[in-house]
Amino acid sequence: MAEKILMKGNEAIGEAAVVAGCRHYFGYPITPQSELIEYMAKRMPQVNGVFLQAESEVAAINMVYGAAGAGARVMTSSSSPGISLKQEGISYIAGAELPCVIVNMARGGPGLGSIQPGQCDYFQATKGGGHGDYNNIVLVPNSVQELVDCTVLAFELADKYRNPVMILGDGALGQMMEPVAFPDKAAEAPAKPWATTGLKGRKEPNVINSLHIQAPDLEKHNYHLQMKYKTIKQNERRWEEYRTEDAELVLVAYGITARVVQSAVDMARAVGLKVGLFRPITAWPFPYEELGRLAKTAKGFMAVELSAGQMVEDVRLSVVGSKPVYFYGRTGGMICTPKEVFGIVKKIMLGEEEK
Amino acid sequence: MAEKILMKGNEAIGEAAVVAGCRHYFGYPITPQSELIEYMAKRMPQVNGVFLQAESEVAAINMVYGAAGAGARVMTSSSSPGISLKQEGISYIAGAELPCVIVNMARGGPGLGSIQPGQCDYFQATKGGGHGDYNNIVLVPNSVQELVDCTVLAFELADKYRNPVMILGDGALGQMMEPVAFPDKAAEAPAKPWATTGLKGRKEPNVINSLHIQAPDLEKHNYHLQMKYKTIKQNERRWEEYRTEDAELVLVAYGITARVVQSAVDMARAVGLKVGLFRPITAWPFPYEELGRLAKTAKGFMAVELSAGQMVEDVRLSVVGSKPVYFYGRTGGMICTPKEVFGIVKKIMLGEEEK
Amino acid sequence: MTHEIVMAGFGGQGVMLMGQLMTYAGMLENKHVSWIPSYGPEMRGGTANCSVIISDEPVGAPIVSEPTTVVAMNLPSLDKFEAALQAGGNLIINSSLIERSSKRSDVNVLLVPSNDIANELGNAKVANMVVLGTIIAATKAVSQESVLKAFAKMFAKKPELLAINEQAIKRGAALVNGK
Amino acid sequence: MTHEIVMAGFGGQGVMLMGQLMTYAGMLENKHVSWIPSYGPEMRGGTANCSVIISDEPVGAPIVSEPTTVVAMNLPSLDKFEAALQAGGNLIINSSLIERSSKRSDVNVLLVPSNDIANELGNAKVANMVVLGTIIAATKAVSQESVLKAFAKMFAKKPELLAINEQAIKRGAALVNGK
Amino acid sequence: MPKPVFNEERCKGCELCTVVCPKKIVVIANRFNSKGYRPATCSDESQCIGCMLCARTCPDVVIEIHK
Amino acid sequence: MPKPVFNEERCKGCELCTVVCPKKIVVIANRFNSKGYRPATCSDESQCIGCMLCARTCPDVVIEIHK
Amino acid sequence: MAEIAFARPESLRDVPFHYCPGCHHGIIHRLVAEVIDELKVRDRTVGVMPVGCSVLAYDYFNFDTQEAAHGRAPAVATGVKRVHPDNVVFSYQGDGDLASIGCAEIVHAAARGEKITTVFVNNAIYGMTGGQMAPTSLPDQVTTTSPYGRKVESVGMPIKVCEMLSTLDGAKYIARVAVNNPANMAKAKAAIKKAFEVQLSGLGFAIVEVLSTCPTNWGMSPLEAVGWMEKNMMPYYPLGVFKTPEGVAK
Amino acid sequence: MAEIAFARPESLRDVPFHYCPGCHHGIIHRLVAEVIDELKVRDRTVGVMPVGCSVLAYDYFNFDTQEAAHGRAPAVATGVKRVHPDNVVFSYQGDGDLASIGCAEIVHAAARGEKITTVFVNNAIYGMTGGQMAPTSLPDQVTTTSPYGRKVESVGMPIKVCEMLSTLDGAKYIARVAVNNPANMAKAKAAIKKAFEVQLSGLGFAIVEVLSTCPTNWGMSPLEAVGWMEKNMMPYYPLGVFKTPEGVAK
Ligand SMILES: Cc1ncc(C[n+]2csc(CCOP(=O)(O)OP(=O)(O)O)c2C)c(N)n1
Ligand SMILES: Cc1ncc(C[n+]2csc(CCOP(=O)(O)OP(=O)(O)O)c2C)c(N)n1
Ligand code: SF4
Ligand code: SF4
Ligand code: SF4
Ligand code: SF4
Ligand code: SF4
Ligand code: SF4
Ligand SMILES: [Mg+2]
Ligand SMILES: [Mg+2]
Numbered sequence A, B: 001m002a003e004k005i006l007m008k009g010n011e012a013i014g015e016a017a018v019v020a021g022c023r024h025y026f027g028y029p030i031t032p033q034s035e036l037i038e039y040m041a042k043r044m045p046q047v048n049g050v051f052l053q054a055e056s057e058v059a060a061i062n063m064v065y066g067a068a069g070a071g072a073r074v075m076t077s078s079s080s081p082g083i084s085l086k087q088e089g090i091s092y093i094a095g096a097e098l099p100c101v102i103v104n105m106a107r108g109g110p111g112l113g114s115i116q117p118g119q120c121d122y123f124q125a126t127k128g129g130g131h132g133d134y135n136n137i138v139l140v141p142n143s144v145q146e147l148v149d150c151t152v153l154a155f156e157l158a159d160k161y162r163n164p165v166m167i168l169g170d171g172a173l174g175q176m177m178e179p180v181a182f183p184d185k186a187a188e189a190p191a192k193p194w195a196t197t198g199l200k201g202r203k204e205p206n207v208i209n210s211l212h213i214q215a216p217d218l219e220k221h222n223y224h225l226q227m228k229y230k231t232i233k234q235n236e237r238r239w240e241e242y243r244t245e246d247a248e249l250v251l252v253a254y255g256i257t258a259r260v261v262q263s264a265v266d267m268a269r270a271v272g273l274k275v276g277l278f279r280p281i282t283a284w285p286f287p288y289e290e291l292g293r294l295a296k297t298a299k300g301f302m303a304v305e306l307s308a309g310q311m312v313e314d315v316r317l318s319v320v321g322s323k324p325v326y327f328y329g330r331t332g333g334m335i336c337t338p339k340e341v342f343g344i345v346k347k348i349m350l351g352e353e354e355k
Numbered sequence C, D: 001m002t003h004e005i006v007m008a009g010f011g012g013q014g015v016m017l018m019g020q021l022m023t024y025a026g027m028l029e030n031k032h033v034s035w036i037p038s039y040g041p042e043m044r045g046g047t048a049n050c051s052v053i054i055s056d057e058p059v060g061a062p063i064v065s066e067p068t069t070v071v072a073m074n075l076p077s078l079d080k081f082e083a084a085l086q087a088g089g090n091l092i093i094n095s096s097l098i099e100r101s102s103k104r105s106d107v108n109v110l111l112v113p114s115n116d117i118a119n120e121l122g123n124a125k126v127a128n129m130v131v132l133g134t135i136i137a138a139t140k141a142v143s144q145e146s147v148l149k150a151f152a153k154m155f156a157k158k159p160e161l162l163a164i165n166e167q168a169i170k171r172g173a174a175l176v177n178g179k
Numbered sequence E, F: 001m002p003k004p005v006f007n008e009e010r011c012k013g014c015e016l017c018t019v020v021c022p023k024k025i026v027v028i029a030n031r032f033n034s035k036g037y038r039p040a041t042c043s044d045e046s047q048c049i050g051c052m053l054c055a056r057t058c059p060d061v062v063i064e065i066h067k
Numbered sequence G, H: 001m002a003e004i005a006f007a008r009p010e011s012l013r014d015v016p017f018h019y020c021p022g023c024h025h026g027i028i029h030r031l032v033a034e035v036i037d038e039l040k041v042r043d044r045t046v047g048v049m050p051v052g053c054s055v056l057a058y059d060y061f062n063f064d065t066q067e068a069a070h071g072r073a074p075a076v077a078t079g080v081k082r083v084h085p086d087n088v089v090f091s092y093q094g095d096g097d098l099a100s101i102g103c104a105e106i107v108h109a110a111a112r113g114e115k116i117t118t119v120f121v122n123n124a125i126y127g128m129t130g131g132q133m134a135p136t137s138l139p140d141q142v143t144t145t146s147p148y149g150r151k152v153e154s155v156g157m158p159i160k161v162c163e164m165l166s167t168l169d170g171a172k173y174i175a176r177v178a179v180n181n182p183a184n185m186a187k188a189k190a191a192i193k194k195a196f197e198v199q200l201s202g203l204g205f206a207i208v209e210v211l212s213t214c215p216t217n218w219g220m221s222p223l224e225a226v227g228w229m230e231k232n233m234m235p236y237y238p239l240g241v242f243k244t245p246e247g248v249a250k
Helices: A009-019 A034-046 A057-069 A080-085 A087-095 A122-126 A144-161 A171-175 A215-235 A255-270 A288-294 A311-319 A338-349 B009-019 B034-046 B057-069 B080-085 B087-096 B122-126 B144-161 B171-175 B215-235 B255-270 B288-294 B311-319 B338-349 C015-028 C075-081 C114-121 C124-139 C144-154 C159-177 D015-028 D075-084 D114-121 D124-139 D144-154 D159-177 E016-020 E053-057 F016-020 F053-057 G025-039 G053-060 G073-083 G095-101 G103-112 G161-165 G182-200 G222-236 H025-038 H053-060 H073-083 H095-101 H103-112 H161-165 H182-200 H222-236
Strands: A005-008 A024-027 A050-053 A074-078 A100-106 A137-139 A164-170 A177-180 A239-242 A249-252 A275-280 A282-284 A300-305 A325-329 B005-008 B024-027 B050-053 B074-078 B100-106 B137-139 B164-170 B177-180 B239-242 B249-252 B275-280 B282-284 B300-305 B325-329 C002-010 C032-038 C047-055 C069-072 C090-094 C108-112 D002-010 D032-038 D047-055 D069-072 D090-094 D108-112 E003-006 E026-028 E040-042 E063-066 F003-006 F026-028 F040-042 F063-066 G004-006 G045-049 G064-067 G088-094 G117-122 G171-178 G205-211 G240-243 H004-006 H045-049 H064-067 H088-094 H117-122 H171-178 H205-211 H240-243
Touching: A005 A009, A005 D015, A009 A034, A009 A100, A009 A144, A009 A164, A009 A171, A009 A177, A024 A034, A024 A057, A024 H073, A034 A050, A034 A074, A034 A171, A050 H073, A057 A074, A057 A080, A057 A087, A057 A100, A057 H064, A057 H073, A057 H103, A074 A080, A080 A087, A080 A100, A080 B087, A087 A164, A087 A215, A087 B080, A100 A144, A100 A171, A122 A164, A122 A282, A137 A144, A144 A164, A144 A177, A144 A215, A164 A171, A164 A255, A171 A255, A171 D032, A177 D015, A249 A255, A249 A288, A249 A338, A255 A275, A255 A300, A255 A338, A275 A288, A288 A311, A300 A311, A300 A338, A311 A325, A311 B311, A325 A338, B005 B009, B005 C015, B009 B034, B009 B100, B009 B144, B009 B164, B009 B171, B009 B177, B024 B034, B024 B057, B024 G073, B034 B050, B034 B074, B034 B171, B050 G073, B057 B074, B057 B080, B057 B087, B057 B100, B057 G064, B057 G073, B057 G103, B074 B080, B080 B087, B080 B100, B087 B164, B087 B215, B100 B144, B100 B171, B122 B164, B122 B282, B137 B144, B144 B164, B144 B177, B144 B215, B164 B171, B164 B255, B171 B255, B171 C032, B177 C015, B249 B255, B249 B288, B249 B338, B255 B275, B255 B300, B255 B338, B275 B288, B288 B311, B300 B311, B300 B338, B311 B325, B325 B338, C002 C015, C002 C075, C002 C124, C015 C032, C015 C047, C015 C124, C015 C144, C047 C075, C069 C075, C069 C124, C090 C124, C108 C124, C108 C159, C114 C124, C114 C159, C124 C144, C124 C159, C144 C159, D002 D015, D002 D075, D002 D124, D015 D032, D015 D047, D015 D124, D015 D144, D047 D075, D069 D075, D069 D124, D090 D124, D108 D124, D108 D159, D114 D124, D114 D159, D124 D144, D124 D159, D144 D159, E003 E040, E016 E026, E016 E053, E016 G222, E053 E063, E053 G182, F003 F040, F016 F026, F016 F053, F016 H222, F053 F063, F053 H182, G025 G053, G025 G088, G025 G117, G025 G182, G045 G053, G045 G073, G053 G064, G053 G088, G073 G088, G073 G103, G073 G117, G088 G095, G088 G182, G095 G103, G095 G117, G095 G161, G103 G161, G103 G205, G103 H103, G117 G182, G161 G171, G161 G205, G171 G182, G182 G205, G205 G222, H025 H053, H025 H088, H025 H117, H025 H182, H045 H053, H045 H073, H053 H064, H053 H088, H073 H088, H073 H103, H073 H117, H088 H095, H088 H182, H095 H103, H095 H117, H095 H161, H103 H161, H103 H205, H117 H182, H161 H171, H161 H205, H171 H182, H182 H205, H205 H222
Parallel strands: A024 A050, A024 A074, A074 A100, A100 A164, A137 A164, A249 A275, A249 A300, A300 A325, B024 B050, B024 B074, B074 B100, B100 B164, B137 B164, B249 B275, B249 B300, B300 B325, C002 C069, C069 C090, C090 C108, D002 D069, D069 D090, D090 D108, G045 G064, G045 G088, G088 G117, G117 G205, G171 G205, H045 H064, H045 H088, H088 H117, H117 H205, H171 H205
Antiparallel strands: A005 A177, A137 A282, A177 D032, A239 A275, B005 B177, B137 B282, B177 C032, B239 B275, C002 C047, C032 C047, D002 D047, D032 D047, E003 E063, E026 E040, E063 G004, F003 F063, F026 F040, F063 H004, G171 G240, H171 H240
């Protein structure tokens, strides 16, 4: 770890990718992630990497497919509408089991929406998105330092599981500056004997593909994918807890909202309310068991999101009806304040808020 | 209702659209829905409608945006990968509150997958899909007649709520033939004073738009959307129950799978096992309360899907932990048989299957 | 009574049409019916098959996995579906192209030299109609009249075809009834 | 101790840089810091503002809603943020461009004729540095040395700029310390 | 008498109008409008020939030409 | 002596090879292969001049030319 | 009151533009509005706006509009036109919007001979998102995504949209103009008018490319920007009419 | 054993094609394989396959391949080539794939001068999905989505891809060929070879359009299909070299 420097979140992702050995970036500009593509434009040539501005998000994700299939550590980034355009490509990448990193610095939706921060692409990232049964690994960091750590981790997980990894941030994380330290390097990329490098003496051609023309073959492939996802679910759940030990109300939040909520927790604790924060760091796999375990001690849960209520479904699935689950959300690019969340907490703990 | 005729599901959708007053169709070929686009190519000119094969699914959904914004009853159709490409456009349509009908005759995924029937786009249709907080109304018919009824209904609901309506079928429903009767006509389209028809004497220009550059404005718009979705949830839940009155095990299935499950229910009843079928006809809004109510009488639930487990989450959210929820799925284009499902039912009712 | 029929053969042998005609006939008789093709990958020259259900009750699963009748127009189809046939069911074999008979003793085997009969009739294309005649005679799922009515409806624009097809159907039926 | 500062002004007045320098200085002092711009719609010529937090404890929400210090470089900024300032906080007003003073009596108001001082110094561009000097003198969130070090790091390629900016910062600080 | 009329509050001081006036009478004023721009103005209306070039050039439709 | 060798099982009876042979010795046989196609064959190998046009034309790489 | 010789056209609402000082978008908006007025079709016009700096143009024009997704304006315009063939439908698009992400849509609208008009504002950069490289950025042009200049070896030469679309039969009128001086503005307006007339005559697709400045992202004063455009863009993007319905290149 | 004068090229695996009788895809596959063999680059070739009838080509070629999403082969090929500049990378695409859904990707690969080779099989129809209209279908051609014939008033004239791409500087070699007879097959092979040589010399993008038949969806015998192609396609799509690195149109 070198000394700390002050950096914008978007740029920190870029530098972390460089540290992680990413030498291929394909993307298309969109607010609020343009600093990232711009950083890569400047940085890639300095490290003999390839920066290419694609003609569209669709082209970018398919360039990623090609480069990942050719064995590279490769990244693309965008924000909400652009990520929607990548869905077919992401489904192909998942189907062909290609490792790559996709960054979504999400903004307010739907449609053209606004360019202020949003968390309303949670469902898209963790459930739906593209067609078919597949899963992205979804990392939801909450600071510039964690953006860096998650970016490095993303490349490692992508290679480890041959799976797309999405970093789901938001405009606020992308634009804010905080001190960060970069690791010296990431885990070396593993050998990729399956990559299309040209035969180079190999006997059997390598094929990168997601087509299985016979249904039984595709079912077998899906079974293989599901087994892989199961392993990932077992091994890669990440989360953080803050003052949950004795919490009667557990707030669940991720990303920029988790910081707001953490401040709100402090405010609540200051007046003697037993409140804690459960913060998923992986949105998929979601830490269902860990959150569910808290239902033994807590009397209630509240999801706080910059959305109309998406992660709250995963909270419900964790708690399985044993305790009430509340929801508080802001949308459209609005960010809630600690005081606002504290206000809701007070109402709930006085038993006023509806479920 | 005219006399019954024998028709393929895909073509029946086309004819139902004509009956419903749809005179504009934009689409792009893909198996297994090509009979629908081909039907429209033949039929639209006969009724002075517009058929246009778009250059891509992306173009098609944006043509739909333009036509819907101009006030037309308009439809597009595709299958899984093509629907993924439409996600940005669907989010725009939802954001701009445009009525339209989108058909997904789903196939095996992910990626290029296979061309056999699938139900693995349930999440995409009901939760994620495009970016932002929005909802499609999602109809999941299970017969050619119901494809017809749902198509007509889809146009009516789209206009009523100014919302995209998706018909989520699968390759099997699209290709199968059954007798159908067509209604004489659908409810007349309401007046659309918001449509861009040219001013034609109107003072204030109409604007079709999903951009709200100020976050508070976008939040207000999202609030309005959520209120609308709440109304839809209250008014438009549709489902069907089969022998659930005294069912100890309630199977939950939709579309083609519901037919298989219904046969399995009969097999189970024949040997005295108290089994029933709960069949959602709207996947969004999902009939949570209605299914949840059955938890009072039933001892367990099992979702049966042609997927690795998607609707099962909605079943869990309905049952909220009060009863065990099992899952059985086939993927990749494979369709389960009644006997196979019956086998699972027997295992569960003898207490052998794990949750 | 529920008839669950699988009809299988090469693409081009008219298997799909056979199934559709029967389904149509069933509909004309106000029965509950369904037809579904097994549409394999979009490759050429493979085998094609369809499931037909004709029943007094509403049709559940439209894909037939345990047929009451199997129609095999070529050898691969016989190999594929012979085993699935329910005991006591009908196994209709196009003996013009399939040299072997059935290995099963618990089913009702009917050998139909359909191409030969069609050639006799002077129109090689009606081989499938010969087989259709046999099917309806063997299963009694629908009447001959209904099938002819269905044919007339489906080929309303080509009424000249009716006569030869009717002949073919009758020849196929005679193989059963004449027995 | 936690300083939560909002700095606001026209685009082009150097508000963002002011905030970044302070944040950088805080980092050099091993404090917990964050900086976040309020990036409005991509329209031109609007107002810009940033939130700076400098604290002994880890930073929670980076967006400041109840600042301990408000810096208003123009009138719309004063209008917008004056009310949010905590009682007892610092309200730093660029009096070169803002004619009114504060309506509040429960805060510490500092009027900084920054453009005038910058002009005196012979470089109109350093008005923001004058204000920065005032901020650090008023809040003591970071030391002058740290800010100068931060400046030297951020403008490592333009060392010639340091002298004039240092002067500006000192002049701004003198408004407080000299009092 | 033709006369250019400036909607000063809309002017962004871009100077495009100043270079097209054949009479060189469109100039930038030494004051600010409320948006902080120094607006264009006519230094001598009497010389205006009403050619409308200034108005046609202005990207912000600041200028009307009155006859 | 040049000689066209047909991999009959691969032949789809498309007839493209039959029209390019300068000697007109490539013809469709009156039998079926296991795929149900009537395969192409050489009616008189002795006439073959080894021009390879038949082989180059075949979309299914059915034909080898042996020297 | 004095008679007014030059005033805001009726098709332009009386609200301030959000554009940067000297940005040509404003001029081009006005020319379009003047043409709509002169053709007396305001009452049946539907404009389709892009994602780009002109995204808010729906607030400026005084007729019905739709705001399209980035690059998809030609598809949206097609949807509108096919519903109301009597409407006058146009798309207004930037170079990123039209030539990059929306490349397929414009090529196919042109190929179909879609009876719409496109106003294509080529400022050789992505304005709205802060100055990234466009497909039309010039060789060695420094942008935020070509910080070392546009390297032709790696990303190729800029696309000449008019020249490319001229190969398509359905495109009936194609012209490139500029608004760098009053004379060219007059020509630009004439071209835009012609492009709408082609639509009104039902002949097919028409497009006018307008070379434009982006002082902000080029990092210049508005006047310098005009000079840069004249010196650098005009030689690479020759002005002129590439195609007319008569087939005579004028 | 007899010496073999003509045999399957090494770059083509010894498996049967799934194509319909007489379909030209098989011939074109073989020509590509022969060229790869002759250039001795099999060991470093990566082919990118389309979604279309040739979707299974990854099973036929005897070198590394990637299967792209429909229309995106040029983007996928770009990704591969940028990772391994020493690889010989080509995309194989149908007319629906390349000229319709993948229009933006091919235009931009050409504009960038991407150092890849594209083999473009134009059979004027969507083969795989059962005979829908392609952007290259001829006027009045009956297809399943133009059951009354391609109506030019509504959907325009077919796109001439070579002509369109010729306006892009980055496209260095562009040729249209056919495999309707042995002489043209020889020319086709020479063009494909040249297109790969252009890549090997690092000059830029190269594309060869091969006019091709689809007997099945045209509803003809293979021999009739060749005749239809000669009579209808060749006049509209003239064969020839549109661009060579030397700039001489041959
Ligand atoms: C799908 C999608 N991708 C990217 C963006 C971000 N974006 C907005 S405008 C724009 C480019 C604008 O450039 P141009 O079209 O040249 O218009 P200008 O601003 O220069 O007038 C981009 C990339 C977006 N809104 N949507
Ligand atoms: C996104 C998407 N849209 C549509 C399809 C369906 N599809 C498969 S191949 C094809 C067209 C094939 O035509 P062409 O490219 O001309 O190839 P050919 O089969 O004629 O060789 C289409 C539309 C798909 N697989 N994916
Ligand atoms: S109308 Fe002509 S002469 Fe008068 S001020 Fe304008 S440009 Fe000058
Ligand atoms: S052109 Fe218009 S905006 Fe620019 S200075 Fe002149 S009047 Fe002002
Ligand atoms: S090699 Fe030439 S002569 Fe011999 S069979 Fe083939 S085409 Fe005929
Ligand atoms: S060209 Fe080939 S496939 Fe066709 S008939 Fe001749 S040998 Fe057979
Ligand atoms: S950024 Fe450029 S294009 Fe956009 S308004 Fe400013 S000058 Fe005009
Ligand atoms: S459908 Fe057409 S293109 Fe496809 S394999 Fe058959 S003949 Fe060839
Ligand atoms: Mg631009
Ligand atoms: Mg084709």
